[in-house]
Amino acid sequence: MTPFSYARADDVPGAIALAVATPDAKYLGGGTNLVDLMRETIERPAALVDVTGLSREITVGADGGVVIGAGVTNTALAADRTIRTHYPMLSRAILAGASAQIRNVATVGGNLLQRTRCGYFYDDAARCNKREPGAGCDAIDGFNRIHAILGASPSCVATHPSDMCVALAALDAQVRVAGPDGERTIALVDLHRLPGGSPERDTVLDPGELVVAVELPALPFAAHSTYRKVRDRASYAFALISVAAGIELENGAIKDVRIALGGVAHKPWRAFKAEAALRGQAPSEANVRAAAELELADAAGLRDNGFKIELAKRAIVATLAELSGEQA
């Protein structure tokens, strides 16, 4: 690790002031990703601003929406009774990720801002545009079984590893951000970037901006939602493919639906095309399969990960079959 200064923030304005005061400062949540990357000297912040003492509440609004403080731990959010009952896909997504030890300290804000990454990002003997802009990418022609099939670029084929963010993408979550120039709200689906020519930037946040909270709009049918994760072992592994989905049926047809995919892209992937194709349709296997084909129409496989294209389609079909079966 390279040397750094450390300060604990007492409130949001104080945190921003501390971060702005030192060039190359970073906010520190639970540290489960940042400390690991600092040990590898991939991240070299000059200052750490500890924000774990801030924003630790989950507040339910009068309309049924929920505001989740950025400092809430992954464990606390997954175990929250409102989330378990009204947004089960979110509890299930969090519980499908990492280990209990990591979920106990990892924060909501930190989960959002963990690095999009692959093994080559960690390997300093390999070329990686994300670690060293312009260096090249050894993943594209390397071992790329777990890599992106949607939205990748010649610069980067890494995937965003969060499970939680896949559910948040499906739930139309909004991210409340505070920075030196004031506050703004960003739709979760717009927070993370596709790599394009600058994969060193994972999100649209500006320097000094701090995630303060995540807002979940009321979505009554999210009570009928789930998260399916397909991975190489039964527990404690990144997704090959994951699906967060919720469905509302009326008179045998899909009135509304939310679908997001994990493990497929540089960001959590909201399946807008599939959702649009399914509204008003019967939730038949053929219809869902057709919608999945549409969503994956632009998918491209690399040497090792082509199987994920078919896997993603099947995972969508299986997840919606499970949900519509529960409501039939």
Added chain:
Amino acid sequence: MQFTINDRPVEVEVDLRTSLLDLLRENLGLTGSKKGCNQGACGACTVLVEGERINSCLALAVQYQGRSITTVEGLSDAEGLHPLQRAFIEHDGFQCGYCTPGQLCSAVAMADEMARGIPSHVTGDLTAETIALDHDELRERMSGNLCRCGAYNGIVAAIAETYASAPARQEEAA
């Protein structure tokens, strides 16, 4: 930096870059917690912070100032070994023993998580008030602790005997 470690106040001066694991092992001589992967993948460094399990290798010590930390050295008391430690001996819950301190701390905290009704990936009904620690729950909840010897049969049996509401299956496969 000040901490409470195994119920004793501790004051120590260390570099800001020191992990909680290195603080325990290198500065305080508490070598029970083990450095396996040093990247949060194996669980050998698991300790309890106010009763909750964390990977001490991923924790900067400075972030845990003022907190109460329990290591494997703090599990036993004047009465002798913790019941879970006795069960590990009874069921051969280890071969080389390197993962054992982490397994023990992790399982103690897991039992507390069960008592608080925290669900897991394999919990069927998320709205249930209580969750039984059956075979699948136990294995899922302990998945953050690896054992390279493959002593899982004994580990699962020892934890099940100590905490489970239903006995672990005898035909358990590693």
